[in-house]
Amino acid sequence: MTELEQLAELIFPDVTETIEDLEKRYPERTLEEGAMVARFAPSPTGFLHTGSLFATLIAWKFPKQTQGVFYTRLEDTDTKREVAGSGEELLKQLAAFGILPDEGYMGTYEKGNYGPYKQSDREMIYRTVIKDFVKRGLAYPCFCSSESLTELRDYQEKHKLNPGYYGEFAKCASLTPQEAMAKIKNGEPYVMRFRSTGNYQNRVQITDLIRGDIELAQNDQHIVILKSDGLPTYHFAHLVDDHFMRTTHVTRGEEWLPSLPIHYELFEKAGWKRPNYAHLPVIMKLDNGNRRKLSKRKDPEASVSYFLENGYPVEGILEYLITIANSNFEEWRLQNMNADIFTFMLSFDKMTLDGALFDLAKVENICKERLSRLDKDTFTEKAYAYACQYDSKLKALIDRDVDYFKSIINIEREKENPRKDYVTYRDIYPMIHFFYADAYDTLLENELPFQFDRFTTEQIITVLQAFKSNMGLTYDENGWFENLKGIAEKCGFCPNVKEYKKNKEAYLGHIGDVSEMIRIAISTRKNTPNPYYVLQILGEKEVSRRIEKVIEKLNY
């Protein structure tokens, strides 16, 4: 046994498997040419961030459109920042957006042949690789205390040297295996470091799928790969996991770009094929004239749950995020108004380079557009799902009579240019509750917004009575309106607004005023969809009842 092998045995006596065993257990995937394998690898440090949703959407879309594999992996190596239960919550929220992993960590269970998918369960795999690294002289134990490391940093800063553990400053790198073993036997605490042979003066060409070729300084840092708690650092876990899970495309935030030379060296020394990298821009927010990351603490829209709770349609959020990723999506959408969002092909070279400012107004516009294009059944289904979780009043309305609800929300829907009045599912209840008799009766307790400054109570009652005795509900929309004009004229109102304006003295008011009186009487509101549709839904009996109640209220 060589000295390095003895050292490896001393540190990892429990490791019996070899890299070859791992290679066999996690074989290359058999996929179609061009199929991508990508992953969502969150840390369970809180709930889903809008920026993470953006990154996930991209990591999910590419495998999806190439018949590849999208998997999830829980990066729970930072035990200090871990929030209990958040991993599960993350997966639930993703599912709410229709993003379902093909394999991996599923929240409560795991699925797939490349697991475990929780880093804390992969300890033996990391140890197996590091044991091999030690034998090959690629990794070594470092006994430097955090105090001596701080001292080193201070020294380097004082002398304007690059900070870090490298070159001549990597003291433990020059320890002989014998010396190292002696220290270990002596019970000295240590971490495992990677032995870099890079030189900071050298440049390395790296390739990013979004940014193209970039030249960076070669890595020379002997980074920690195994922390004193026995868990790997991100860099090492990335190497091992993405290799043995056979990831083809690593998509991650652009904050990882500077550490790419580390990953290049890691893959090179391990002798493994490197994945492709795409570093995604971060979604920003304008704050006092400065751009900054969307912050969970300051911006409610930074939490995905905000959109869910407020009833934003998930397809609207997704669509907005795709617009940020590939702005040519908008053009595509204009050509394909009703097409499924997932038939759009996302591409890396169309990807934006700088972090977009999150634009709620645009999100809302897209949501409104999307909601208007759902057919009444789908709309109802989704509204109901939302209502069950977040809006009990809305749920009660739907439960009472689904078909009645559908007829209401179907006003001017399912047509070429549909009515667009809901931005979120939350908007539904306040807009439609007047359709329900009991809600109407409650609303009637408030002051009605009639124009009492222009019309007397008697005039209003006259109009309402005339309408009540001749509603014209059997006509079509135009016929109904013509009929209403006739009623208006009989009551002394001009059937034509323009004419009225020319000759105001001759009339009490115009057709719009009459229409408004009826609208208010049947809905208590000044703004509603065309009264014709409202009347059709309410039916003659209910309309009569409402008008009687209004007249009674006016007389009181």
Add this chain to the structure above:
RNA sequence: GGCCAGCUGGUGAAGCGGUUUAACACAUCGCCCUCUCAAGGCGAGAUUCGCGGGUUCGAACCCCGUGCUGGCUACCA
């Protein structure tokens, strides 16, 4: 401090040396349509592409400086 990335109207952006008088979408404003509203239609706003030089007959696009913004520089990811 060092290294990296980015910088085109209020926002997302198109553009990749010459019909660009700088597309398109959102937002804003104006007008039109209209019985209210949601829409819809039409139109306006960047004297100009962070700034300064240069190359060129010609530059948002190429080169050089410079500024600003963001990121990285951990036994965090």
